[in-house]
Amino acid sequence: xxxxxxxxxxxxxxxxxxxxxxxxxxxxxxxxxxxxxxxxxxxxxxxxxxxxxxxxxxxxxxxxxxxxxxxxxxxxxxxxxxxxxxxxxxxxxxxxxxxxxxxxxxxxxxxxxxxxxxxxxxxxxxxxxxxxxxxxxxxxxxxxxxxxxxxxxxxxxxxxxxxxxxxxxxxxxxxxxxxxxxxxxxxxxxxxxxxxxxxxxxxxxxxxxxxxxxxxxxxxxxxxxxxxxxxxxxxxxxxxxxxxxxxxxxxxxxxxxxxxxxxxxxxxxxxxxx
Numbered sequence: 001x002x003x004x005x006x007x008x009x010x011x012x013x014x015x016x017x018x019x020x021x022x023x024x025x026x027x028x029x030x031x032x033x034x035x036x037x038x039x040x041x042x043x044x045x046x047x048x049x050x051x052x053x054x055x056x057x058x059x060x061x062x063x064x065x066x067x068x069x070x071x072x073x074x075x076x077x078x079x080x081x082x083x084x085x086x087x088x089x090x091x092x093x094x095x096x097x098x099x100x101x102x103x104x105x106x107x108x109x110x111x112x113x114x115x116x117x118x119x120x121x122x123x124x125x126x127x128x129x130x131x132x133x134x135x136x137x138x139x140x141x142x143x144x145x146x147x148x149x150x151x152x153x154x155x156x157x158x159x160x161x162x163x164x165x166x167x168x169x170x171x172x173x174x175x176x177x178x179x180x181x182x183x184x185x186x187x188x189x190x191x192x193x194x195x196x197x198x199x200x201x202x203x204x205x206x207x208x209x210x211x212x213x214x215x216x217x218x219x220x221x222x223x224x225x226x227x228x229x230x231x232x233x234x235x236x237x238x239x240x241x242x243x244x245x246x247x248x249x250x251x252x253x254x255x256x257x258x259x260x261x262x263x264x265x266x267x268x269x270x271x272x273x274x
Contacts, residue, residue: 001061002172003027003086005049006068008037010132011092014165015066016042024173029058052076059084064172067091067115069107074114081120088121088178090171092164095126095183096232099243104232112181123171124181128244129158129236131186131265134195141207141273147196148210150217151238155189157247160260162268167254182250187259189245198263202270214238 002019006012007028016028020039027043038044045058049071059065065081067074067089078089093112096105115122137147164184171177190198193209200207212220214234221230236244251259266273 001025001027002064002066003029003058003062003081004066005029006066006070006092007044008033009068010130010161011164011168012066012068013037014162015168018165018169019172022169022173027058027062029055049077052080055080056084059086062086064088064090065120066168066172067111069093069111074111075118078114078118078120082118086120088123088172089115089118090123090125090168091115092168093124093126095128095185095244096236098126098181098183099241100232100235104228121178123177123179125164125167125171126181126183127159127164128183128185128248129156130161130164131158131195131262132161132269133158134199134262134266135269135272137196137199138272141199141203144208145205146208146210147192147199148212148216149192149196149237150212150214150234151191152193152209152211153191154238154240155191155194156237156240156245157185157187157189158195158262159184159186159251160262160265162265163251163255163259167251170254182254183248184251185246185248185259187247187261189247190262195262195266198266199270199273201263202267203273 004016007016008030019026020042028038029045029047031048033044035044047054047058062084065086093108097109140146196207196209
């Protein structure tokens with residue numbers, strides 16, 4: 001049994017489907033997941049990573065665990081997984097743990113440390129920014145054919161969350177990944193302006209791009225992000241390090257194909273912007 005936390009999210013939903021289609025027994029876990037959210041044959045268990053005790057039923061029969069950075073007790077979560085019989089954990093972390101240690105990424109770093117010390121076989125996936133972040137533009141594009149973001153000309157190699165899911169599936173079901181840390185990026189940097197143009201192309205209508213000031217972006221993000229995360233995110237978006245702008249080859253090495261470009265993600269999700 002492979003237990004997938006965050007099973008209704010951008011990565012988890014695809015991961016659950018991918019594993020199920022491969023014939024793997026899967027338990028899908030999120031706070032409000034139901035049987036209607038998952039493919040036939042997948043067990044759905046509602047649980048909260050902030051409450052390790054709530055995972056008892058989900059972990060029953062587990063052989064592997066896909067874990068998000070969520071909650072405050074990674075050691076407790078991992079101990080429960082180990083006691084339930086799990087032998088492997090794959091952690092979805094952030095590239096920022098490696099490029100900007102401490103600060104906004106201290107929480108994720110704590111999860112990485114707990115995974116390494118858990119006694120389980122483990123692999124860490126450090127994801128760069130995800131293409132699905134552009135869904136923040138869905139409502140303004142639908143309503144006004146406009147998209148706003150800071151740092152219009154700063155490029156980052158955003159990754160398709162489906163590629164993150166594909167890598168996770170390969171690592172969860174394959175060998176040779178124990179103790180590895182993989183950095184997951186898209187195949188090329190794209191700027192916010194270029195991402196808006198890609199969305200305009202797939203919906204067949206002009207989308208006006210509005211460049212926000214850093215202060216405007218800060219105020220908008222502060223409505224739903226902790227202060228440290230806002231600062232860390234804006235630092236990467238506005239002043240990325242060379243490592244954050246570099247394209248990693250890990251997706252291609254693991255999957256045997258290039259990472260998907262942002263335009264492919266936009267085409268697949270065009271309906272969200274129409």
